[in-house]
Amino acid sequence: MSLLVVGSIALDTIETPFGRADMVAGGSAVYISVAASYFTAPIRLVGVVGGDFPKSEIEFLESRGVDMAGLQTIKGGKTFHWSGRYHYDLNERDTLDTQLNVFETFNPVIPESYTKSRYVLLGNIDPVLQRNVIESMDKKPELVICDTMNFWIEGKRSELLETLKKVDVIIVNDSEARLLSAEPNLVKAARMIMKMGPRIVIIKKGEHGALLFTGDTIFSAPAFPLELIYDPTGAGDAFAGGFIGHLARTEDLCDENLKRAVIYGSVLASFSVAKFGIEGLKELSDIEILGRYRDFIGLSRFEE
Amino acid sequence: MSLLVVGSIALDTIETPFGRADMVAGGSAVYISVAASYFTAPIRLVGVVGGDFPKSEIEFLESRGVDMAGLQTIKGGKTFHWSGRYHYDLNERDTLDTQLNVFETFNPVIPESYTKSRYVLLGNIDPVLQRNVIESMDKKPELVICDTMNFWIEGKRSELLETLKKVDVIIVNDSEARLLSAEPNLVKAARMIMKMGPRIVIIKKGEHGALLFTGDTIFSAPAFPLELIYDPTGAGDAFAGGFIGHLARTEDLCDENLKRAVIYGSVLASFSVAKFGIEGLKELSDIEILGRYRDFIGLSRFEE
Numbered sequence: 001m002s003l004l005v006v007g008s009i010a011l012d013t014i015e016t017p018f019g020r021a022d023m024v025a026g027g028s029a030v031y032i033s034v035a036a037s038y039f040t041a042p043i044r045l046v047g048v049v050g051g052d053f054p055k056s057e058i059e060f061l062e063s064r065g066v067d068m069a070g071l072q073t074i075k076g077g078k079t080f081h082w083s084g085r086y087h088y089d090l091n092e093r094d095t096l097d098t099q100l101n102v103f104e105t106f107n108p109v110i111p112e113s114y115t116k117s118r119y120v121l122l123g124n125i126d127p128v129l130q131r132n133v134i135e136s137m138d139k140k141p142e143l144v145i146c147d148t149m150n151f152w153i154e155g156k157r158s159e160l161l162e163t164l165k166k167v168d169v170i171i172v173n174d175s176e177a178r179l180l181s182a183e184p185n186l187v188k189a190a191r192m193i194m195k196m197g198p199r200i201v202i203i204k205k206g207e208h209g210a211l212l213f214t215g216d217t218i219f220s221a222p223a224f225p226l227e228l229i230y231d232p233t234g235a236g237d238a239f240a241g242g243f244i245g246h247l248a249r250t251e252d253l254c255d256e257n258l259k260r261a262v263i264y265g266s267v268l269a270s271f272s273v274a275k276f277g278i279e280g281l282k283e284l285s286d287i288e289i290l291g292r293y294r295d296f297i298g299l300s301r302f303e304e
Numbered sequence: 305m306s307l308l309v310v311g312s313i314a315l316d317t318i319e320t321p322f323g324r325a326d327m328v329a330g331g332s333a334v335y336i337s338v339a340a341s342y343f344t345a346p347i348r349l350v351g352v353v354g355g356d357f358p359k360s361e362i363e364f365l366e367s368r369g370v371d372m373a374g375l376q377t378i379k380g381g382k383t384f385h386w387s388g389r390y391h392y393d394l395n396e397r398d399t400l401d402t403q404l405n406v407f408e409t410f411n412p413v414i415p416e417s418y419t420k421s422r423y424v425l426l427g428n429i430d431p432v433l434q435r436n437v438i439e440s441m442d443k444k445p446e447l448v449i450c451d452t453m454n455f456w457i458e459g460k461r462s463e464l465l466e467t468l469k470k471v472d473v474i475i476v477n478d479s480e481a482r483l484l485s486a487e488p489n490l491v492k493a494a495r496m497i498m499k500m501g502p503r504i505v506i507i508k509k510g511e512h513g514a515l516l517f518t519g520d521t522i523f524s525a526p527a528f529p530l531e532l533i534y535d536p537t538g539a540g541d542a543f544a545g546g547f548i549g550h551l552a553r554t555e556d557l558c559d560e561n562l563k564r565a566v567i568y569g570s571v572l573a574s575f576s577v578a579k580f581g582i583e584g585l586k587e588l589s590d591i592e593i594l595g596r597y598r599d600f601i602g603l604s605r606f607e608e
Binding site for chain 2: 088089090178184185186187188205207208209211217218219220221222223225226227228229256259260262263293294297298299300301302303304
């Protein structure tokens with residue numbers, strides 16, 4: 001079913017111990033849309049780029065079934081640029097450069113054709129803009145999912161708390177969960193975040209997998225133990241895309257299906273990190289995705 | 305079946321954000337033996353204490369079916385003492401004091417009655433002493449498991465490598481695995497450690513669970529998401545005790561049973577951290593242990 005994705009679109013320069021990629025397409029809206037495109041259609045993207053964003057990348061997104069009616073192109077402007085270098089163990093990275101460029105004044109305008117989207121995924125942007133998007137919808141969507149980050153948790157806390165009242169699912173990493181709740185224990189942190197609005201809390205733990213919290217359930221998903229991780233950039237967004245993609249495809253929000261969605265998110269994240277930028281998400285087959293899903297069963301199942 | 309446990313016996317003073325325990329029984333041999341005692345008998349302990357070690361704790365160990373024939377008591381000496389303070393999030397701790405006392409010259413002497421033990425668990429002690437224990441055995445045991453730590457990996461590397469050649473299972477945490485293998489990727493690290501001798505590698509990741517590597521299998525076990533962790537001291541040893549206890553009880557070293565053993569290890573670790581020192585391991589019932597095992601199934605299972 002229809003999925004609206006709002007987030008950043010970037011040109012990233014990424015250095016890892018295994019190589020370097022220069023000015024490649026990235027940003028949360030891109031990773032999310034591509035990952036979700038293996039599960040559902042239409043995907044409706046809202047974002048902003050400058051005149052320098054490669055036409056080939058837009059064509060690629062269109063080829064994946066992504067509706068680009070919500071793409072704003074600022075002809076004389078430059079696309080949001082992020083440059084970072086990962087440490088040896090890939091768990092830490094230094095930001096070398098951030099140029100917000102056209103993203104600095106990004107105001108997500110939701111085209112009329114998008115306003116009936118049943119699933120909404122709000123990438124990590126200003127919580128005020130996230131709320132504006134929710135309020136632009138024709139009626140309450142089936143599911144609103146949002147990501148956020150330390151910058152907003154610390155810098156726009158009251159705005160973020162207002163937005164969270166309208167959100168069904170929050171996806172954050174462990175340090176963000178701890179910062180948002182002021183509680184180091186992740187189980188307690190999730191319960192406290194639920195009281196802020198979201199009825200479903202997903203805490204990503206990078207190489208350690210993810211935790212899903214609903215009213216009744218805690219589910220622990222492993223990360224896929226890869227021998228080679230080339231580039232962790234976008235893994236969390238690929239996770240979010242696989243997660244919402246599976247839910248939008250199946251239209252089933254029961255706990256058991258939420259667990260499957262978390263695994264599909266982990267599957268897409270595992271493909272994403274195996275190549276630079278979005279390359280790992282570009283040519284997946286249904287058989288590969290299902291095969292990796294089954295690998296996750298083998299990885300985590302044990303007998304009574 | 306018979307299990308030999310060699311390791312430290314300590315009087316610990318522990319501070320966490322939730323309280324403090326003064327001079328309570330601890331040390332790897334104690335945590336391992338108590339945890340394993342819920343699964344198998346006899347358990348044969350080898351360790352050293354001073355005259356200050358409480359008789360009540362020895363009686364408690366005996367009440368759990370632990371054979372104390374291998375306990376050396378240095379009447380005029382003092383028991384190994386460790387004092388530490390955990391940080392707010394319990395993931396880090398500062399050692400405030402370490403007094404090796406009688407442990408400094410510990411030489412594990414294996415009583416004749418212990419030399420036919422089929423399972424051997426070598427807690428984190430000098431790798432030379434670990435090797436001496438293995439060589440004291442009447443014949444090659446069914447399974448030799450060892451723990452180690454950064455101190456030995458850095459300080460006695462060549463001795464440790466000699467010992468590892470005689471070891472079937474190594475249990476280390478993620479930073480120890482990375483240090484031992486000089487490889488940040490845990491999958492590769494485990495493969496490299498296998499080449500050093502152990503055919504089974506278990507990497508503990510604290511609140512993130514544990515990974516089991518065998519020739520054919522990678523298994524990812526979650527940690528139990530507890531709302532209250534009072535004291536992480538000894539969690540890794542409780543894990544090792546539950547793991548070896550289940551194997552000694554079932555005498556089955558197939559991959560599926562190794563996975564179950566990892567979960568039983570995680571079960572015992574989850575009980576251990578819920579109270580101070582070994583208190584959490586003192587009065588468990590089979591029903592509680594089986595119930596927590598089933599909770600782990602609920603925590604990690606998802607449908608195809």
